[in-house]
Amino acid sequence: MNAAVPSPHARGILGRRDDFPILKRSVHGQPLVYLDNGATTQKPSCVIEAERRFYLESNANIHRGVHWLSQQATELYEKGRETVRALINARDAREIVFTRGTTEAINLVAWSWARNHVKAGDVIVVTGMEHHSNIVPWQLVCASTGAVLKAVRVLDDGSLDLEHYRQTLDEGRVRCVAIAHVSNALGTVNPVAELTRLAHDAGSVVLVDGAQAVAHQAVDVQAIGCDFYAFSGHKLYGPTGIGALFGRLDLLDSMPPWQGGGDMIRTVSFERTTYADVPQRFEAGTPNIAGVIGLAAAIDYVRGVGLDDIAAHEHELLQYGARALHDIKGLRMIGTAPEKAGILSFVIQGMHPHDLGTILDMHGVAIRAGHHCAMPLMTRFGIPGTARASLALYNTREDIDTLVSGIREACKMFRLEH
Amino acid sequence: MADMRQDLRELYQEVIFDHNRHPRNFHALEHASHAADGYNPLCGDQLTVYLRVEDGIVREASFVGHGCAISTASASLMTEAVKGLPVDEVEALFQDMHAMLTTSHPEGRDFGKLEVLAGVREFPARVKCASLAWHTLHNALAGTGDTAKTE
Numbered sequence: 001m002n003a004a005v006p007s008p009h010a011r012g013i014l015g016r017r018d019d020f021p022i023l024k025r026s027v028h029g030q031p032l033v034y035l036d037n038g039a040t041t042q043k044p045s046c047v048i049e050a051e052r053r054f055y056l057e058s059n060a061n062i063h064r065g066v067h068w069l070s071q072q073a074t075e076l077y078e079k080g081r082e083t084v085r086a087l088i089n090a091r092d093a094r095e096i097v098f099t100r101g102t103t104e105a106i107n108l109v110a111w112s113w114a115r116n117h118v119k120a121g122d123v124i125v126v127t128g129m130e131h132h133s134n135i136v137p138w139q140l141v142c143a144s145t146g147a148v149l150k151a152v153r154v155l156d157d158g159s160l161d162l163e164h165y166r167q168t169l170d171e172g173r174v175r176c177v178a179i180a181h182v183s184n185a186l187g188t189v190n191p192v193a194e195l196t197r198l199a200h201d202a203g204s205v206v207l208v209d210g211a212q213a214v215a216h217q218a219v220d221v222q223a224i225g226c227d228f229y230a231f232s233g234h235k236l237y238g239p240t241g242i243g244a245l246f247g248r249l250d251l252l253d254s255m256p257p258w259q260g261g262g263d264m265i266r267t268v269s270f271e272r273t274t275y276a277d278v279p280q281r282f283e284a285g286t287p288n289i290a291g292v293i294g295l296a297a298a299i300d301y302v303r304g305v306g307l308d309d310i311a312a313h314e315h316e317l318l319q320y321g322a323r324a325l326h327d328i329k330g331l332r333m334i335g336t337a338p339e340k341a342g343i344l345s346f347v348i349q350g351m352h353p354h355d356l357g358t359i360l361d362m363h364g365v366a367i368r369a370g371h372h373c374a375m376p377l378m379t380r381f382g383i384p385g386t387a388r389a390s391l392a393l394y395n396t397r398e399d400i401d402t403l404v405s406g407i408r409e410a411c412k413m414f415r416l417e418h
Numbered sequence: 419m420a421d422m423r424q425d426l427r428e429l430y431q432e433v434i435f436d437h438n439r440h441p442r443n444f445h446a447l448e449h450a451s452h453a454a455d456g457y458n459p460l461c462g463d464q465l466t467v468y469l470r471v472e473d474g475i476v477r478e479a480s481f482v483g484h485g486c487a488i489s490t491a492s493a494s495l496m497t498e499a500v501k502g503l504p505v506d507e508v509e510a511l512f513q514d515m516h517a518m519l520t521t522s523h524p525e526g527r528d529f530g531k532l533e534v535l536a537g538v539r540e541f542p543a544r545v546k547c548a549s550l551a552w553h554t555l556h557n558a559l560a561g562t563g564d565t566a567k568t569e
Contacts, residue, residue, distance in 0.1 A: 028422040350439075352486035354461050355430075358544060362426045370461050384462035384484060413430055414487075 013313045016305055017394045019044040030364025033399045038184050038343055038390030039368055040234045041215060043298070047238055050297035051290045061286055063263055077289050080296035081279070084244050087299045088210075088229060089220040095252065097245040097279040098287055102211040103133040105230035105245035106178070108282060109207055110137035112258040113228075113251065114176055117205075120146030123174045125204070127165075127190070128154040128380055129183040132373040134209045138178060147175070154380055158186040158335035165195065169202040177206045181213035181229075185372040185388065186335025187318075187343030189213075196225045205251070211235055215392070216314055216341050218307040221246050233291065237392075238298030242291030245282075252278040259284040302393075310393045314342035317391050321400045328407055330416055334386050342391030345372075348407070350416045353387040359413065360387075363406040365399075428537035429544070430487070437491035442498050443480040456483075456554030456566040458546055463489045467554045469500075476500050476508055479555075486547050488538060493551035495532055505559060512556045519549050 017023055020042045025032045034042060054076065060069035062077045078093075085093045099105040118124065124138045128151050135149075142149045150168050153161040168174070177199040182189050196206045207228035213219055215236040221229045228251075232243040247255075257264055257275055261284035266274040275281045302310065321344050325331055330349035348356060357369030370385040371378045378385055389403055447453075447468035456465050465483025469476055479497040484490075500508045514524045519538055529536075538548040553566035 354486040354544070354547065355488070358429070358541060359426065362422050375462075378462070384464075414435065 013305065013309055013393055014396060016044075017396070019046070019301075020394050021045060021048075023394060027364040027366070028362050030362075033363075033365040033402045035389040035391070035395065035399060035403060036366045036368050037215075037235070037392035037395075038212060038372070038388060040240065041237045041392050042394070043239070043294075044237055044301050046301055047294050047297045051239060051294040054290050054293045059290075062289055063280070073289055076296075077287070077292050080292035083296040083299050084246075087214070087219070087303070088231075088246055089222055090246050091222065092249055094278055095246050095249050097247065097252070097282045098292055099230075099243045099245050100241055100288070101232040101234070101243035102209060102230045103137075103232075105228075105243055106134055106207065106209065107137045108245055108258055109228050109230075109247070110141050112255040112282070113205070114138070114141045115145060116256065118145050118147045118175045121173060122147045123150055123168075123171070124148070125150050125152060125165075125168055125174050125177045125199075127152040127160055127179050129158070129160070129186060129188060129374065129377050130178070130180055131184050131209065131211070132375070133211075134178050134180060134207075135376070138176070150174075151376065154377065155337075157337050158183065158188045159337035159339070160188070160190055160195075162191075166198060169198060169204070172202075174199070174202050174204040177204050179206070179208055181208050181210045181219070182216065182341045182343075183335070183374075183377075184212045184343070185374040185377050185386065186337065186345055187212075187340045187390075188335055188337040189217075189339040189341055191339070192226065193224045200225065212341065212343075215302065215310075216307075217311045227251055233295040233298060236295070236298050237301060239288075239291045239294040242288045242295050244295075247278075249278070252282070255282075257281050257284065261285045263287070305393060313393060314391045314395075317395055317397065317400060318342045318344070320397055321389065321391075321403070324400055324404045325407075328404070328411070330411070331407070334381055334383070342395075344389040344391075345386040346388075347383055347386050348411070348416070351410060351414050353385050355414070356387050356407065356410050359410040360403070360406045363402060363409070365403050365406050367403070425537065425540045429541055431534045431537070433495075433531065433534045434487055434491040437494040438487035441481075441490055441494040443478075443501075444482065444494065445480050446482055447478055447480045450478075452558040452561060454554050454558035454564070454566060456550045456557075458485075458489075458550050459567065461486070461547070463547060463550055465489070465493055465551060465554060467493070467497075467551060467558050469555075469558055471505060471559075474505050476503050476505065481551065485550070486544075488535075488544055488547040489550050492535055492548045495535070496551050496555060499530070499532055500555065508555070508559065512552050515552050516549060519545050 060073040062074040084096045153164045199206045206226045208226045210231040214231045229246040234240040264284040334345045353369035368388045450468040451471045452469040463485030468480045470478040481493045557566045
């Protein structure tokens with residue numbers, strides 16, 4: 001294995017490692033090798049500093065104060081909305097609703113849109129590679145409306161069975177299609193623009209779960225054409241507890257609120273309450289203001305580094321990692337779709353992912369071991385779970401090398417005669 | 419670092435590998451008088467424990483299922499350990515094992531071969547792997563029909 005020659009753009013991006021203070025930590029006496037970015041990414045200093053500065057200098061509640069600080073906080077918050085709009089190229093900042101994360105964004109659509117538009121016998125379509133957060137909200141909708149949930153099959157290489165997708169749409173009565181942009185367990189990148197077009201032809205609304213996509217490639221919701229797009233800040237180098245839902249303005253406008261409280265109303269009396277316009281209608285209560293400001297800083301950061309460069313760097317690492325893992329006997333890669341983002345998911349004959357996870361941890365290597373909140377997908381591949389190394393812009397070939405040598409040592413410990 | 423490597427060696431002792439590769443009493447039990455399922459939703463470990471109890475004594479114990487090396491070895495060692503024990507002693511052993519895995523070694527208890535599981539205490543994330551079989555055993559004897567869960 002030769003870790004010597006990263007490409008020119010990789011060299012540029014590698015300088016960014018210093019932006020992440022936590023990467024200087026050691027774990028069990030070993031330098032930290034953080035390969036659990038699919039779970040959450042680390043935060044650059046500028047994000048940490050942006051949140052800190054907000055509390056130091058600008059903290060106040062928004063949308064209500066006549067005082068100077070409140071106006072400043074409101075401006076920062078709404079500027080954050082514009083930053084999110086620009087990131088995903090939405091047409092209008094009013095199409096951006098702040099949520100706690102992807103899960104809450106999906107639940108918002110399930111509660112406010114689906115429950116009011118889906119009837120008994122209608123069909124909601126998901127795929128076999130969805131995260132539980134893009135399955136369970138729809139099951140709840142089905143349970144309360146009598147709609148039917150259908151799951152599109154996944155092929156052996158981890159890509160979506162497009163033939164089965166078309167067939168499912170052809171069976172009729174599909175009102176909602178909810179699909180992952182990038183699979184968290186396999187890294188498969190779904191052709192969301194094409195899937196959206198087909199769903200629209202069938203008269204369905206489309207929600208794309210972008211949790212694993214936004215930090216790794218440029219996303220354009222207008223080019224995709226989807227009606228809803230959900231993502232989390234913390235997988236995008238931003239804080240936890242903040243995320244966003246993009247919704248087409250006319251759809252959002254037609255949707256009733258799903259949580260009541262302050263900030264989401266126009267007038268309240270005991271006889272009749274009228275609701276605020278979108279997006280405030282969906283942001284009841286004091287929101288995560290510092291989170292929005294941290295998220296905006298994170299978005300400025302990734303756009304500064306360049307999402308195309310990040311994608312190229314991670315793709316190169318993915319290829320490098322896939323080749324290195326391929327050489328380990330008894331290792332089976334789960335998810336080898338032609339279109340793949342930076343996720344290496346695998347099982348090793350004779351060693352459970354959790355045992356590997358513990359041994360790698362002793363080498364300072366953080367990976368995820370388990371079902372990745374995608375139990376139906378694990379069942380489809382006939383495995384209880386996988387070991388998953390997921391990449392971010394700060395990962396290096398050396399990180400992959402440490403991962404691989406840790407796996408080899410684990411195999412030696414387990415006396416696997418591969 | 420030396421300490422952590424030492425902990426790792428204490429967690430993954432030869433006996434653990436042996437019982438992982440060749441689990442003992444790894445089959446369903448016909449004519450079982452007690453059985454229970456155990457499941458760890460976090461990692462997907464799943465097992466069923468079977469017992470044949472006669473005259474208050476565990477005559478046979480076995481298990482089926484799948485899990486990591488720690489959970490498989492723990493279940494395998496457990497079935498060996500409880501065979502021939504009176505039911506009340508099995509219950510006492512469960513309590514003592516639970517203490518050994520989570521807090522400290524109970525005074526005066528000789529765990530015999532089960533001692534190899536003591537290393538788990540240094541790995542909080544893995545305690546559930548080792549204790550799943552024991553909780554399942556406990557439920558089987560209690561006869562509640564509940565699936566044991568460690569999460």
